[in-house]
Amino acid sequence: MKNNLALTLYGGVGSVTGANFLLESEADNFRLLVDCGLIQGVKNSIEENSKPFGYEPATIKVLLITHAHLDHVGRIPKLFKDGFSGVIYSTPATKEMAELILRDSVRILSEKAKEEGKEPMYSTEHVDAAMFAWQTVKYHTEKDIGGGFSIYMKDAGHILGSAMIEITHSGKKVVFTGDLGNSPSPLLRDTEEVNDADYMVMESVYGDRNHEDRDQRREKFKRIVQDSIKRGGALLIPAFSIERTQILLHEINDLVESGAIPEVPVFLDSPLAIKVTRIYKDRQAQFNKGVRDEIASGDDIFNFPNLTLTETREESKKINNVPNPKIIIAGSGMSSGGRIIYHEERYLPDPNSTVILPGYQAVGTRGRHLDEGLKIIDIKGRKIQVKARIEKITGFSGHKDSEHLVEFVADTKDTVKKVFVAMGETKASLFLVQRLRDYLEVDAIHPEVGKKYILE
Ligand SMILES: [Zn+2]
Numbered sequence: 001m002k003n004n005l006a007l008t009l010y011g012g013v014g015s016v017t018g019a020n021f022l023l024e025s026e027a028d029n030f031r032l033l034v035d036c037g038l039i040q041g042v043k044n045s046i047e048e049n050s051k052p053f054g055y056e057p058a059t060i061k062v063l064l065i066t067h068a069h070l071d072h073v074g075r076i077p078k079l080f081k082d083g084f085s086g087v088i089y090s091t092p093a094t095k096e097m098a099e100l101i102l103r104d105s106v107r108i109l110s111e112k113a114k115e116e117g118k119e120p121m122y123s124t125e126h127v128d129a130a131m132f133a134w135q136t137v138k139y140h141t142e143k144d145i146g147g148g149f150s151i152y153m154k155d156a157g158h159i160l161g162s163a164m165i166e167i168t169h170s171g172k173k174v175v176f177t178g179d180l181g182n183s184p185s186p187l188l189r190d191t192e193e194v195n196d197a198d199y200m201v202m203e204s205v206y207g208d209r210n211h212e213d214r215d216q217r218r219e220k221f222k223r224i225v226q227d228s229i230k231r232g233g234a235l236l237i238p239a240f241s242i243e244r245t246q247i248l249l250h251e252i253n254d255l256v257e258s259g260a261i262p263e264v265p266v267f268l269d270s271p272l273a274i275k276v277t278r279i280y281k282d283r284q285a286q287f288n289k290g291v292r293d294e295i296a297s298g299d300d301i302f303n304f305p306n307l308t309l310t311e312t313r314e315e316s317k318k319i320n321n322v323p324n325p326k327i328i329i330a331g332s333g334m335s336s337g338g339r340i341i342y343h344e345e346r347y348l349p350d351p352n353s354t355v356i357l358p359g360y361q362a363v364g365t366r367g368r369h370l371d372e373g374l375k376i377i378d379i380k381g382r383k384i385q386v387k388a389r390i391e392k393i394t395g396f397s398g399h400k401d402s403e404h405l406v407e408f409v410a411d412t413k414d415t416v417k418k419v420f421v422a423m424g425e426t427k428a429s430l431f432l433v434q435r436l437r438d439y440l441e442v443d444a445i446h447p448e449v450g451k452k453y454i455l456e
Pocket of ligand 1: 067069179
């Protein structure tokens with residue numbers, strides 16, 4: 001009992017979002033958290049996210065962050081508001097991007113709170129407190145964090161700075177995968193191998209599905225863009241600010257520069273994505289070799305003729321005056337907010353226009369409604385007819401698919417005592433649990449929310 005660790009998953013079970021895991025050593029009186037994400041795609045989201053945490057934040061010593069996506073960092077300021085006064089650790093790129101994401105989130109959440117007639121969940125001062133307590137650890141650097149725990153971050157290949165966190169205590173290694181990249185990524189290095197985990201808490205967003213392969217996906221994207229330009233409509237791409245946007249820019253860069261598509265106006269209409277793209281440019285050393293070679297040969301991979309970055313609202317509004325065909329990339333990635341909804345309001349009723357859904361759309365989001373083929377969509381209380389073509393491309397996903405998740409666990413099947421399959425919709429998690437049991441004969445479970453598991 002003395003050296004046992006206990007694991008409790010407080011969020012990110014039965015759901016892709018809201019990751020929040022507690023690992024503790026009672027003997028050492030030391031509790032740490034991994035990720036503190038926002039719950040997304042639910043009704044009354046402010047109410048859901050404002051609920052008290054399942055533990056007392058003041059009792060937590062350390063918060064470890066796998067990567068800067070909102071569903072992994074979005075409740076950090078609330079943690080501070082509720083009494084946490086410990087230290088945060090992440091990679092440097094994660095810290096840099098998380099600050100952008102959290103400051104943006106303050107703005108979005110306060111708008112949402114107003115809509116729902118609620119108090120905002122947190123404010124800028126709580127983000128300031130988080131940034132003050134936030135320390136960085138590079139990949140492949142062992143770090144003692146107290147209480148007999150040490151951490152080691154490996155590249156997850158999911159987004160810039162994303163890490164799998166290996167936590168070692170009294171000879172046991174517990175690995176939190178965070179989100180796992182769809183390697184080989186168009187930009188990033190491959191997910192590193194884990195072959196000596198005792199316990200693993202893993203994601204399963206695509207636990208029950210496989211992606212289109214990369215070449216098919218590239219072909220499909222090219223064909224949709226060509227087709228959309230030919231039909232003279234607008235092409236809307238709702239995209240996440242981190243990673244997805246940079247992959248799209250890189251891909252369009254290749255299409256334009258190889259002459260595969262004519263030079264039509266392309267807009268990156270998201271202040272956040274513009275800022276994140278700058279961080280990507282500053283950290284090119286973290287890209288894979290192919291991309292580094294491209295850059296070394298002189299290509300500015302996120303820039304091409306006719307690309308306009310529209311940072312201000314005024315610049316954004318002017319996009320309306322630019323005649324079709326044109327391409328607009330804007331947030332949010334699931335059309336639940338951001339500037340994309342203005343463009344959707346305008347172009348969804350146009351049969352010549354096209355929307356590309358470049359990845360997973362969470363239950364309840366406007367993107368999911370489009371994906372499900374709804375013919376009428378609600379935007380700001382207005383009923384909007386959907387006559388535009390809706391195209392889905394899954395190969396852009398930043399997540400490993402079912403087959404590759406199994407392959408990933410296979411590397412450590414000889415050492416792992418239990419795999420906790422989380423961070424997915426229940427159906428996807430259960431499917432992966434079964435596959436891991438059948439193919440690898442590992443003890444995989446879909447854990448219960450709030451239940452304490454003893455890691456012996
Ligand atoms: Zn993620």
